[in-house]
Structures are given as structure tokens and as C-alpha cells.
Amino acid sequence: xxxxxxxxxxxxxxxxxxxxxxxxxxxxxxxxxxxxxxxxxxxxxxxxxxxxxxxxxxxxxxxxxxxxxxxxxxxxxxxxxxxxxxxxxxxxxxxxxxxxxxxxxx
Amino acid sequence: xxxxxxxxxxxxxxxxxxxxxxxxxxxxxxxxxxxxxxxxxxxxxxxxxxxxxxxxxxxxxxxxxxxxxxxxxxxxxxxxxxxxxxxxxxxxxxxxxxxxxxxxxxxxxxxxxxxxxxxxx
Numbered sequence: 001x002x003x004x005x006x007x008x009x010x011x012x013x014x015x016x017x018x019x020x021x022x023x024x025x026x027x028x029x030x031x032x033x034x035x036x037x038x039x040x041x042x043x044x045x046x047x048x049x050x051x052x053x054x055x056x057x058x059x060x061x062x063x064x065x066x067x068x069x070x071x072x073x074x075x076x077x078x079x080x081x082x083x084x085x086x087x088x089x090x091x092x093x094x095x096x097x098x099x100x101x102x103x104x105x106x
Numbered sequence: 107x108x109x110x111x112x113x114x115x116x117x118x119x120x121x122x123x124x125x126x127x128x129x130x131x132x133x134x135x136x137x138x139x140x141x142x143x144x145x146x147x148x149x150x151x152x153x154x155x156x157x158x159x160x161x162x163x164x165x166x167x168x169x170x171x172x173x174x175x176x177x178x179x180x181x182x183x184x185x186x187x188x189x190x191x192x193x194x195x196x197x198x199x200x201x202x203x204x205x206x207x208x209x210x211x212x213x214x215x216x217x218x219x220x221x222x223x224x225x226x227x
Contacts, residue, residue, distance in 0.1 A: 039151075050212065090151075
């Protein structure tokens with residue numbers, strides 16, 4: 001079973017700064033099935049990125065997904081106040097697997 | 107507009123049963139797999155179960171296999187999760203989610219609002 005490890009656990013930044021979130025897989029995965037979600041308190045997750053780099057409908061271009069093999073990143077180029085949330089990576093192979101999440105805080 | 111509206115949930119005693127439902131609209135229901143994902147209080151996301159677009163294939167996490175049953179009704183565009191032999195560790199917010207791409211699985215592009223299931227005596 002593939003394990004996704006996200007780092008850092010918590011990232012403290014300010015609006016306007018650049019955020020880089022990491023997701024490392026325990027073995028090489030198919031980029032097609034690597035996704036990123038954003039979750040704010042009390043809300044359902046929202047799909048940001050699928051296929052490792054394709055933004056979902058309505059997602060601003062400041063969200064950038066990259067990576068392949070075992071190492072993937074989500075970069076938020078210029079943080080807006082609404083971007084402070086928890087971010088999860090997810091992979092689909094024989095079943096769905098989520099990373100443990102990165103909390104992006106002010 | 108895609109909508110997933112959940113119902114069910116609540117407080118149940120250990121060993122009890124509960125049924126969650128999710129009414130879908132705004133897309134061709136029969137073309138997409140549907141899933142349930144849960145989130146224990148203060149914890150991360152955990153995939154629970156997926157049903158294929160036709161309903162022929164059903165998949166479960168090891169933690170719920172044999173206790174939970176997923177189903178879908180194309181006449182009402184509803185996906186359900188029947189939960190039995192509930193344990194304290196099943197306490198979580200349960201989300202239904204629409205799989206993508208069409209006729210397959212890979213990621214979740216739309217989510218329901220979530221419903222809290224609390225297993226406690």
C-alpha cells in the first residue's frame with residue numbers, strides 16, 4: 001500500500017508570500033492520479049489539482065501543482081487570506097490514499 | 107450545477123446501525139463512480155468505500171469491510187452507506203463524493219456537505 005507523507009505539518013506564512021507544500025509517496029505513483037485538496041474548518045474538501053498539475057474548474061492560477069514519481073509539490077504563488085487552510089494530497093491506485101495534511105496558517 | 111445533498115447520521119450506540127444517503131443532481135449520475143470519505147474529529151481524510159457507475163463493483167477500506175455496505179439507486183440518483191456493527195472509532199464526519207473521471211476513479215471533484223456520525227453509549 002502506498003503511503004503519502006506531507007511536509008511540513010504546519011507552515012506559517014503571511015499574505016503575499018509564496019507557499020510550497022510537499023507530498024512524498026512511499027513508491028513511484030502515476031501522476032495521472034495525484035490530486036490536491038483544500039479544506040477550511042467546518043467545510044468539505046475542495047478539489048484544487050488533479051493529474052498532478054491540472055487545476056480544477058474555477059481554481060485560481062496562483063495554485064500550481066508539479067512533480068512526478070515519488071515527489072510532488074503544491075505551490076501557492078502569492079497567498080491570499082482565504083488560502084489559509086489545510087491541504088491534502090491524494091493518490092488513487094487500487095484504492096484511494098490521502099496524505100496526513102499540511103496546515104497553512106498565518 | 108453539481109449538488110450532493112447528504113442525509114442521515116447522528117448518535118448511535120456501539121454495535122448499532124445507521125444509514126447515510128446522498129442525493130446527487132446536476133450531472134449524469136449513471137456515468138460516475140461515487141464514494142464515501144470520512145474524517146474523525148481533528149484528524150485527516152480517510153477513504154471508506156467506492157461504488158462503480160453501474161453499481162456492479164464495490165470497494166471498501168479494510169477498516170470497514172464486512173460491516174459497511176455501499177449501494178446506489180439510479181431511479182433516485184442516490185448513493186447510500188449502510189453501516190452496521192458500529193464502533194467508537196467509526197465516529198467521524200462522513201462525506202459523499204463524486205469520483206472522476208467518467209466511468210472510472212481517480213479523484214473527487216465534488217463533495218457533499220458532510221454528516222456527523224457519533225458512536226457512543
